[in-house]
Amino acid sequence: MTTQDTIAAQATAAGRGGIGVIRISGDQAVSIAHKITGQDLAPRHATYTAFLSQNGHAIDQGIAIYFPGPNSFTGEDVVELQAHGGPFLLDDLLKQCTDYGARIARPGEFSERAFLNDKIDLVQAEAIADLIDAGSRQAARLAMQSLQGVFSENIKQLKDKLIALRIYIEAAIDFPEEEIDFLADENIANDLANLETQLAATLAEAQQGSIMREGIHAVIIGKPNAGKSSLLNALAGQQSAIVTHIEGTTRDVLRETIQIDGIPMHVTDTAGIREARDAVEKIGIERAIDEISRADLILLVTDAERDTATDLQSLWPKGISRPEVPVLILRNKVDLTQETPGLHETDNINISAKHDLGLDALKQRLKEIIGYQEDLQGKFLARRRHLTALEKAQQGLTLARSQLAVGAGELVAEELRLCQQSLSEITGEFTADDLLGEIFSSFCIGK
Incomplete structure (x- = not known):
């Protein structure tokens, strides 16, 4: 598939820089470049040239490179004009492109054309955006591995096994004269079980990839003046929250994003939960309860001087x-009780937020809960839509095994078809147009 119109956009970031790149893609890319440079560009050669206005005056001078389709990023003819990175220069160059017949590209349209022309699949297209937006070296590495096809290969292997299974089952249904009794074939049940195991492993990897991309939402709760805000400040490495000896100082929700070995953690400090003493405190407590309802992880801070209990039931009788x-139960202020900082029990850690004691043990435990792994080989980033599709496929396999157990052959075939469809949504072989629009519109214009 290729489109009829030619698009152009600045591929480098907005603002001043040493170099700025204008990218052109489409049937007219070569002719537009010829008008701007006055030269016939050799494929895949860097040509040093002047960039000319319509009246023949030099706008700038730089390098032009021609990538003939289909062996280009978009699969179409592509030309890149590498000029000096002045905003007005690049605007003038882009105007020349549009005056000669190109239109300004929509956000993500170059990557969209690469997808539509089968140069990349949808997972790889999303990985381009994730690579650009990566908030850590680990996230960037995982995005690169997704771009190189690690996630896509996982999905392909699942689909190949699923398709082979469907072919056998549907052949047995469509050609009963062949007397293929797949319902009594133990290999089918075993193949389904093995497929479920492989899918579960891919889902687990995707969940970890989603955490590396999206982060985890941790909420700090506890009684007033237990040291919740001190903990937020200690984790953030700055004074994000006001800390005083006065109970109920924090009246609203405070948020900070920190990184623990490249894992984004969105930490929320909440108002101390107790019987509200005024309307403002009541609202703060209600917001704290709302944050708890959406948390991936709860950090329950207690005052080691006041609370001797170390079990959740005693510390939080109403329960979570x-x-x-x-x-995680964090016994704060152990510098005042002379207790040893660090891991006390599996989910019970002695800390002093004020003096940064026990925080290394806390971070280590957080990494264990998240499932942090130092070896990123074979790992990949994932998005929420990927998890949803994998979960749907997992449910489909479970239902297929149930239908097989009761001898409902046609229902087995249907569940496997839906399962394959869910997996195909991930790589874009089966994807609604509105979803494509949503994905690519989030890209920057030059991609």
Whole structure:
């Protein structure tokens, strides 16, 4: 697939710089470049040239490179004009492109054309944006591995096995005269079980990849004056929250994003939970409860001088209504009780936020909960839509095994078809146009 119109955009970041690049893609890219440079560009050669206005005056001088399609990023003819990075120079060059017949590219349109022309799949297209937006070296490395096809290869292997299974089952249904009794074939049940195991492993890797991309939402809770704000400041490495000896100083929700070995952690400090003494405090407590309902991880801070209990039930009698969410109990102010800082029990850590004691043990435990791995070989970044599709596929395989157990052959085939469709949504073989628009519109214009 190729489009009829030619597009152009600045491929480098806005603002001044040593070099600025104008990218042109489409059927008219070569003719537009010829009018601007006055030269016939040799494929894949850097040509030093003047960039000319329509009246023949030199706008700038730089390098022009021609990449003939289909062996280019977009799969179309592509020309890159590498000029000096002055905003007015680049604007003038871009205007020359549009005056000669190109239009300004939409955000992400170059990558979209690469996808539509089968140069990359949808996972790889998203990886380009993730690579640009990476907030850490680890995230950048995982995005690069996704761009190189690590995630896509995982999905391909799953689909290949699924397709082979579908071919066998649907052939048995469509050609009953062949007397293929797949319902009694133990290999089918085993193949389904193995496929489920492989899919579960891919989903687990994708969940870790999603955490590396999106981060994890940790909420700090506890009684007033337990040291919640001191903990936020200690983790953030700056005075984000006001800290005083007065109970109830924090009245609203405070947020900071920190990184622990490249993992983004969105930490929220909340108002101390108790019976509200005024309307403002009541609102703060309500917001704290709302944050708890959306947390991936809860940090329960206690005052070691006041609270001798170390179990969750004693410290939080009303309970936390989300048993699936990990809760770390942090006994703060142990510098005043002479207790040893560090890991006391699996999810019980002695700290002094004020004096940075026990924080290394806390960070190590946070990494364990998140599932941090130093070896990133074979790993990849993932998005929420990828997880949703994998979860749907997992549900489909579970239902297929259930239908196989009761002898419902056609329903087995249907569940496997839906499972394959879910996996195809990830790489873009089966994707709605509105989703494509949503994905590529989030890219920068030059990509």
